[in-house]
Amino acid sequence: MPPAEDSRATRYTTLAPGPDFRHELEIKRSRFITVLRRVEDEAAARALIAELRREFHDARHHCSAFILGPDRTTQRSSDDGEPSGTAGIPMLEALNRRETANGVADLSDVCAVVVRYFGGILLGAGGLVRAYSDSVSQAADRAPWVTRQRLRLAEVPVGFAEVGKLENDVRSAGLHVVGTEYGAGHATLKVAFEDDAESLDRVRRTVLSLSAGTCEARPGGTEWVDLTPRA
Structure with a gap:
C-alpha cells in the first residue's frame, strides 16, 4: 500500500x-x-x-x-x-x-x-x-537510508525505437526518471520533478529540446520517489 x-x-x-x-x-x-x-x-x-x-x-x-x-x-x-x-x-x-x-x-x-x-x-x-x-x-x-519525497510527474509519450536514447538523454540532463511504461503503439517515459511551475517548464523545455520537438511532457499526477541515499 x-x-x-x-x-x-x-x-x-x-x-x-x-x-x-x-x-x-x-x-x-x-x-x-x-x-x-x-x-x-x-x-x-x-x-x-x-x-x-x-x-x-x-x-x-x-x-x-x-x-x-x-x-x-x-x-x-x-x-x-x-x-x-x-x-x-x-x-x-x-x-x-x-x-x-x-x-x-x-x-x-x-x-x-x-x-x-x-x-x-x-x-x-x-x-x-x-x-x-x-x-x-x-x-x-x-x-543505509534514503529520502522519500512526493514529486509531481510528467509523462512523455515516445516511440519504442527512441525511448532508450531519450531516457538516457533525459537522465544526463539531470532530470529524475522514475520508469517507463510500454503500451499499444508507444512507450511512456515518467519524469519526476518538484511541484512548481518553474520545474514543470524546465521538464517541458528539456524534453522538447532533446527530442528535437517530437515529444511533449504532459502532467501525470504525483508519486512517492526514492531520492539520493543519505548518511
Whole structure:
C-alpha cells in the first residue's frame, strides 16, 4: 500500500531498497540481534516478526517496534515477554528520535526487531532499556537510508525505437526518471520533478529540446520517489 496522497508530509526518510539490515550487540553475555526492514504496512511488519520467530526459534525474546506512513501516524511496539516498558517502547523511541542528515527525526516505513538470546546474567529494568535502545540506535546509525519525497510527474509519450536514447538523454540532463511504461503503439517515459511551475517548464523545455520537438511532457499526477541515499 503506497503512502497516502493526502498526507501533510511531502518527504521522510526510510531504508534504502535491498536486503534486511542486521546488527548484533553483546551485553553481559546476552546477544541482541537487530533486524531492520523497510515495510509499507502493518502486515509486512508482522510478517518480518513471524519470519524471525521461525529463523531464531530458540531465542527467548523477539521484541519489535515499527513506524508507518509519511506522517508517522502508525506506531506499534512489543516487549514480547520482557518486563513491561523495557524493550518495545525504548526501541520505538530510538527510531523516533534518530535524526537524519538534515537534522530532522523523520524515519518511517521501517520495522525493527531485536532478537535476544539470554546470556544468564540479569540486566535489570534499566539495563534492558539501555540494551534495547542501544541495539536499535546502533543499527540505525549503520543502516543505509534514503529520502522519500512526493514529486509531481510528467509523462512523455515516445516511440519504442527512441525511448532508450531519450531516457538516457533525459537522465544526463539531470532530470529524475522514475520508469517507463510500454503500451499499444508507444512507450511512456515518467519524469519526476518538484511541484512548481518553474520545474514543470524546465521538464517541458528539456524534453522538447532533446527530442528535437517530437515529444511533449504532459502532467501525470504525483508519486512517492526514492531520492539520493543519505548518511
